[in-house]
Amino acid sequence: MYRKAYQELLNWKNEEKGKCAIMIDGARRIGKSYLALEFAKNEYDSYILIDFYATPDEVKEIFEKYLSDLDTFFLRISAYYSVNLYERKTLFIFDEVQFFPRARAAIKYLVADGRYDFIETGSLLSISKNTKDILIPSEERHLKINPMDFEEFLLALGNESLLPVLKDSFEKKIPLGQALHRKAMDLFRLYLIVGGMPQAVKEYVESKDFERVDRIKREILELYRNDIKKHAKGSELKAEAIFDEIPAQLSKHEKKFKISSLKKEARMRDYDDAFMWLNDSRIVNICYNADEPNIALKMNMTRASLKCYLADTGLLISHAFDENGIISEEIYKKLLFGKLEVNEGMIFENIAAQMLTASGHKLYFYSKSDNEDASSRMEVDFLITKNKVTARHNIQGIEVKSTKRYTLASLNKFRKKYEEYAGSCFVLHTADFREENGIIYLPVYMTMFL
Structure with missing residues (x-):
């Protein structure tokens, strides 16, 4: 591959x-x-x-x-x-x-x-x-090395002819059209559930058997658990608790990791080493809150507020649906066609984090809570910097939407409050490409081009 x-x-x-x-x-x-x-x-x-x-x-x-x-x-x-x-x-x-x-x-x-x-x-x-x-x-x-990205996944499946069409649509800022967009979304959903671990991709290419793919992903998850127990010396119990809690944290509307869910009196600083170990092992992708959305995102980040994504979304799905062991073929097919009653928001936000990481971005988000001023209360899923820095408008906000009906209240407030810093912003969604009022509505599979 x-x-x-x-x-x-x-x-x-x-x-x-x-x-x-x-x-x-x-x-x-x-x-x-x-x-x-x-x-x-x-x-x-x-x-x-x-x-x-x-x-x-x-x-x-x-x-x-x-x-x-x-x-x-x-x-x-x-x-x-x-x-x-x-x-x-x-x-x-x-x-x-x-x-x-x-x-x-x-x-x-x-x-x-x-x-x-x-x-x-x-x-x-x-x-x-x-x-x-x-x-x-x-x-x-x-x-x-990261998990296989969507482009590598398409190549493994023999769909290389679709790639230049996607890139052309992104660069020219034109829609794909209904037929091609539907094909791209079907393949992207397949990428979501199989994931980018090479062994799982190879199994799917050879067998098309979701249960065999799921078995491989569970073996990898068990390997990660064993690594935590063996190597996270002094932090193994905390790191394992965080690892097991990831699906539950991401399924919430506000996806910031609530450390109190692990232990009532817990403080983030007590778990700092455990988060760092998981990040260093490349098992997770950690996204930090940037207090001020300017060009120096790293200088304005706070370790006390973070989101924790699994490094591979295919692994996340196996991790989340683990009550009865191997996920059945039927559940995988429902996931593939978007027919399962599940919070797809966590899956789409996790894959966005994975794709941004694969493109070389450090992960940051913006969150502001204000009980007195509603106009200052907002949360933007991701912040990235433009590849070419200019005097102004270097920060791009990204919102991830997994459904067709959504609002952009936070993103609009963010653009208004930080108009000096914010350039073009993106909405990653399941529909085709369009651009309106300074916002680029990008099909989620095109995240790899950011």
């Missing part, structure tokens, strides 16, 4: 020519190892894959003893894996490098040697125990 990150790896290989390693960073089961292996097979004369999750002591011993003598180091590694090494044409893959931090520290010397290229893959890379007693190499470029 095609991943856009492949082109990033190709750019790294051609531009750096061995001057730095590249670290593929992402959540578990996101496809890091698969991507690195496909790249190695296609772009190099030979490669050595070292999986540090199951590496024997003999290999670790080579790292411990021979880094000061790289000729011997490479000779022994080559002999152990029975792979010939070719200068500038061999790639080393250090897979799951977090399980052997010594190998990550060795990158400094291996890159300086210059003979070969190095790709590292890892999860939970910023967790303190995975960096203890090592110097993080400066010769390390990072490539973050």
Whole structure:
């Protein structure tokens, strides 16, 4: 399956020519190892894959003893894996490098040697125990991998002909038309429920069996729970409580995470480490409230007010409907056709967060409560900055609507109050493209173009 990150790896290989390693960073089961292996097979004369999750002591011993003598180091590694090494044409893959931090520290010397290229893959890379007693190499470029986006999903399904039509509609600001819009929405709903975890997408492409897809997603969710229990030391109970509470929090009208739902006397500061762990593990996407919607959103954010989305919306659906184990084929089909009586607002807002994250945006929202002045009381789902900064109007507000009937009271108040800061604003909805009164009504599947 095609991943856009492949082109990033190709750019790294051609531009750096061995001057730095590249670290593929992402959540578990996101496809890091698969991507690195496909790249190695296609772009190099030979490669050595070292999986540090199951590496024997003999290999670790080579790292411990021979880094000061790289000729011997490479000779022994080559002999152990029975792979010939070719200068500038061999790639080393250090897979799951977090399980052997010594190998990550060795990158400094291996890159300086210059003979070969190095790709590292890892999860939970910023967790303190995975960096203890090592110097993080400066010769390390990072490539973050997200769940497959809608474009990659369409390519996996063989619908590449639709992509240029969607992009053309977005760029020219013209509607798709009823037939094409309906087709795009049907495929987007399929993306919503299957999700972007490569293993789940592969299963759907091969079997078209929703129950088998759901089983894979539940295995991933269980893997995440086990990671929390094993690695979130000191915060495991709080992180697990947050993880389990995500669907309930997102199903509410106001989707800000209410920490009191976990424990009556709880305070957000008591759970700060747990939220940070979940964010660092790439299991969730956290969206912070920006008190002032100007160009410096990060400077105006508050950690005491946040929304917590699951990083993959397909996983969210399996997570939310878990009362009876595997979700039946019938429920999936009702979700696919929008016939299930469920709050789709949480699903659409979660996918918007996922798509904005995949496009490189940090997530912020705007929320203001004022009991005395109704004109100041508002909540805008997301705030993003324009890609080209100008003197004014650099912030774009985004509202997500999952139904055909909706109001824009908050967005209109936001535009009026912050007219100096606010540029064009977007409504992500299930209808076709249109533009009215400075608001762009964007089909939700076009979020990937923002």
